[in-house]
Amino acid sequence: MTVTTVVTGLGVAAPNGLGRDAYWKAVLAGHSGIGRVTRFDVSRYPSRLAGQIDDFDPSEHLPGRLLPQTDHSTRLAYAAADWALDDAQVGAGDLRDYDMGVVTANALGGFDFTHREFRKLWSRGPEYVSVYESFAWFYAVNTGQISIRHKMRGPSAALVAEQAGGLDALGHARRTVRRGTPLVVAGGVDSALDPWGYASQLSGGMVTTATDPLRAYLPFDAAASGHVPGEGGALLVLEDASSARARGVGRVYGELAGHAATFDPAPDSGRPPALGRAAAGALADAGLGPADIDVVFADGAGTPHLDAAEAEAIGSLFGAGAVPVTAPKSLTGRLYGGGGPLDVVCALLAIRDGVIPPTHGVSEVPDAYGLDVVRGEPRERPVRTALVLARGRRGFNSAVVVRAAGD
């Protein structure tokens, strides 16, 4: 007997909206969260844009004692987990402590916090380093803090795979559900918008130097010149469908029906890249064929050679122009471990409302890509299934299939 894994709660912290509803409204209306970096003087940087979350007041969402212990990214994750569990109407005592786990992706750790501690160490001395640094920094921090907050003592983990890690976290959470843990909070939230973190993100060589926030990150556009980094992400509540029914869950966003991950061959091997194989693997895992998929939420790197490679992967699987493709992340920037889960949220809301959000800002897609990129206005049509793709720097590929509940 195979366990069906459903999504019962969504928690969103995105540059263009805090909370599920604010984010979804912004996505459909084309409100961008990308702007000039305001946390420090960015004038000497070759790039100056980011998807920043500016309207988050941590003291509204965290107990005061946690404020000195947590990085900005962890505070966002903490709030997003609260929202997701509220959304899923998980009450205290609904489930045993060992029946709930937490699996997050985290590509950056508590970087801003850590930058300050590095500085204290090297400018003042070891005795000035915070007693919280040992756990505010490491990649497991969000998983640990969420588990403590909600007394979740089941199997838990933290994964790192740059932008692909968020979908891997959902995949691992689904495996955890199938192996007998009825509820897992899963997804990812990342941030590193301090001076060093931002410079480090630029060092990857993939960030655009464009200055117009609305025309800076243009996945699949002929004018694509790189991406804009952002902060935030999403946490989802994944549940065993029968357990969710047993606790009287009224609304299910959809089923996490398939997942697969692959890795590109070594750069000098001459072997083909592996994104298409991840997509095909996720479809097979879901028991679906390409014709069953209503929309693809693309990785949308926004760098021409990577866009071309993704177009090739999608085209080979679906045929030229055969499936609508979209990348709403043009409004948020790339969110590392948070990117994939936020796209999955978007896909589930597309299923709920029967509307495909567009890739805002994109106007001209090269014919050679052979892609039906959804542009301009949202496209209203029934959506039953969606494929979500993510790639991580150095060769990670991950794919998730979601479908309407009961399909």
Next chain:
Amino acid sequence: MTRRVVITGIGVRAPGGKGTKEFWSLLTDGRTATREVSFFDASGFRSRVAGEVDFRPEDEGLTPRQVRRMDRATQFAVACTQEAVADSGLAFGDVDPHRIGVVLGSAVAAATSLENEYLVMSDRGREWLVDPEHLSPYMFDYLTPGAMSAEVAWAAGAEGPVTLVSDGCTSGIDAVGHAVQLIQDGGAEVVVAGAADTPVTPIVVACFDAIKATTKRNDDPEHASRPFDATRDGFVLAEGAAMFVLEEYAAARARGAQVYAEVTGYATRCNAYHMTGLKKDGREMAEAIRSALDASRIAPETVDYVNAHGSGTRQNDRHETAAFKRSLKEHAYAVPVSSIKSMVGHSLGAIGSIEIAASALAIRHNVVPPTANLHHADPECDLDYVPLTAREQRVDTVLTVGSGFGGFQSAMVLRAPEGGDR
């Protein structure tokens, strides 16, 4: 029916020797490899003892270009991967690359390189940022260390699922646990799994100084790691790595592979209590142990040896002792329990994999490694911790456990391969 998973290759880089053979000889001799920190001037720090590895990348066949781009922990992981792959006897070139996966564990990943980069870009801490364009081209790979598992994947020719598990100090057990699940679920046939951490660097030393978790037995570094001893005063920070080749059992048998051990059970739980603190009752670790034994379909009495977390902090040693009593009942008093951290220190995320290596070798050689430096046990730690001297005895079933920041508690059961082909 569940697919079974076995360990067919091992690679280790731990303090006190190079490779699996020297590692095992250190453990069975009961020698310690902890010493005064030599990598940097630690005079301003509270704890100045570490388990350092005398690692020479050029002796590992790494090219200058590889050394430039790889963090030290990545170099360790790649060196261990090469050793494990060779040890397995598996012709990786004959395996479909799509069916080879990688699960690497690391707690602080590229910490060494992050700190080096910080010093360059801040003019040794004098500036927030000297010049935003003054970073190494590899900085991105230290910011987000997916590159660590990428390098392992390239070394092994893996094109299946590849990821990095970062669960703090249980990463090394959890990475192997995830790999086992991957093979069981059919996501891969062969997985190169293990963990690496190289945290002997000022920022990490300072982190643990700040919470007084590490030893201050600075005048006696060789005897500073004293798990379960009444005079212990914290753990000894260390570096290291261990990597394994894991295969589906039937395929490994069919090719006539040497099998070190079968991984029959893995479980992890969170204490949801405190990011660094442990409750005295050991409840969640006990639950992980119970679950791993259940998955192995064995009773506590079947366990021949417990490879403890045994970090040498007071709270850990008592927590863990309570967890063993809670899960193994009376058998906790009968079974030998030891901590190899007494000899190689605590290499954070890596140590869980290094301890799996020790567990597999205990099965292979029918020897239980000792707890060094244990002369007078803490009265609250009243089990058989195998003080000072290794013990020759039959070892068919080993329980190994880990406990870490974030509240993670993990347990794994390894068993001798069927048919006695050790």
